[in-house]
Amino acid sequence: MTQISTLGEFGLIDHLTHGLTPRNASTLRSVGDDCAVVQYTTDAADPRRVLLTTDMLMEGIHFDLTYTPLKHLGYKAAVVNFSDVYAMNGTPRQLLVSLAVGRRTQVEHLEALYEGIRLACEKYGVDLVGGDTTSSLTGLALSLTCVGEAEASDIVYRSGAKDTDLLCVSGNLGAAYFGLQLMEREKRIFQSQKADNETAAQPDFSGREYLIERLLKPEARRDVVEALRQAGLHPTAMMDISDGLSSEAMHICKQSGVGCRIYEDRIPVDYQTAVTAEEFNMNVYTAALNGGEDYELLFTLPLTDHERVEQIPDVKVIGYITRPELGQKLVTKDGSEFDLKAQGWNPLRGED
């Protein structure tokens, strides 16, 4: 028997889905990007496309209900699906929500969860159109599927990056990772106080609210996709950062058949992230490269767009695309080069 950890999540998916040949004319793009792409028009020349993406969230793996309010969980579960659609340069339109709930779950819990889902749908203009509700022997399981739309010529895949392209990222990275570290530390303190029969102190996150918010209530970067469109900028490749910048940059390189250089000192990091990294005695760039759950956009643009991309708020050029033989490299402040590594969060690595 073969351990799943020997293949990893993406190796496993490759292994299980190899040799799939689409049978239907409506199937345009299958496994391997943020979304699958299908077409449902009578006129084959109609450019309207449908984007499909799905995410599964398991209690104890993806979320810890001791510090995750159900309303936030619902919001986040919806938003991370929308993020996949924006990462294809599309617009999310419909959401299907399946959940399996343990015996102790009450109606009020699900009301809170749905309140968060509805809030996200309202904010992003998405319709909740269906799902499935069932029981679980143990914890809460959530599976969301989002349907989006795009014109064929607007869709951005992971595979279009070209030598000399600019590598860009939105917002800042590593914040959700330190939000998680703070929450996990408070949980340990709370548990040890409880074990000692002390009165548990209310955790104080003042000055760290941004990190907690990035963990518990992330947003999808619709604003960035819209700003690029308005500026007439069309990314050559794009994906959202869920598993960490390093891992995602490697996906774009692999699927585009290119290499890249990322300059460490150009990686955007928030002030709270930097302060908290120091407090935890960690390199902030390691967290920014590998932390994950940022839901920022990583994309490439032709070199000639350099001046125009500098005008886009909250977007930063962090490096460029190279010929494949130059590898996938991180350039540190002192000019040293290191191979990028996909140390990002991997639910199948079996560490949990």
Next chain:
Amino acid sequence: MTQISTLGEFGLIDHLTHGLTPRNASTLRSVGDDCAVVQYTTDAADPRRVLLTTDMLMEGIHFDLTYTPLKHLGYKAAVVNFSDVYAMNGTPRQLLVSLAVGRRTQVEHLEALYEGIRLACEKYGVDLVGGDTTSSLTGLALSLTCVGEAEASDIVYRSGAKDTDLLCVSGNLGAAYFGLQLMEREKRIFQSQKADNETAAQPDFSGREYLIERLLKPEARRDVVEALRQAGLHPTAMMDISDGLSSEAMHICKQSGVGCRIYEDRIPVDYQTAVTAEEFNMNVYTAALNGGEDYELLFTLPLTDHERVEQIPDVKVIGYITRPELGQKLVTKDGSEFDLKAQGWNPLRGED
């Protein structure tokens, strides 16, 4: 706090999804049928429609791996989704598969699961286009989403049944229920033999193969949908029987605003089902009405189609639709009338 069991699955779904108003022109039909219906065409007059359905299957709730081979589980998980698309008179085209696996799951287990999924996709002409693969702290969780297509005028909803319509069912009912009873009985015998340190006898299902197959490897009734189409018969309402005939007939009545009469002696039952019911000292019609997991089609046709529907192989008229004030009734062999009850399998009833 409110127990979920006080609302039941459908009450809960109503409760959580009330007041949803679609924001997008592409959303045509939302929660409440076998599939949601959306449209993704540039020309609003284009009749091509997209059908969306999703199902979640949890270990210990929906399947027992002690007697469910993973290949069969994969096949069944895919087929029950296809069945929802056929129940709208559509054709399934794409499938998204998400799974969460426990620590002890090996690559070979997932290969077997995917082998079943691929087999179902091949048989029904569906493309596997994506999904999500992650970990679970405990058992296996599966969530499948199927995308199908139909012309607008072909789609059959649950809400179109009219007074005097014929109520029809495909195949036969109750077989999967007795397949499950046989498996559960063998499991108990095996466990008690193990506890007594006896050599476990190989279970003998000879003469009951059909029941086991209906449980472990059900099929979607594409053939029936095609036969109706070829005969020029267009159901006024349709759904697939997953929770039991009684419960599903009540759904059609509720959503169509009608009543119905089902004649017990017209309910189709296989010989093996009848024999096994006797062996278990159960009323075979109770199992046929409430067993569930039949994945047969329940549909209504105008009374004028009576002669033509009698020509369709493997379809039986089991009753008719009435005005709503006449209620939803079962007519037994001796002419007594009873209210139909939704005793079908309900994963949220909390019996497990």
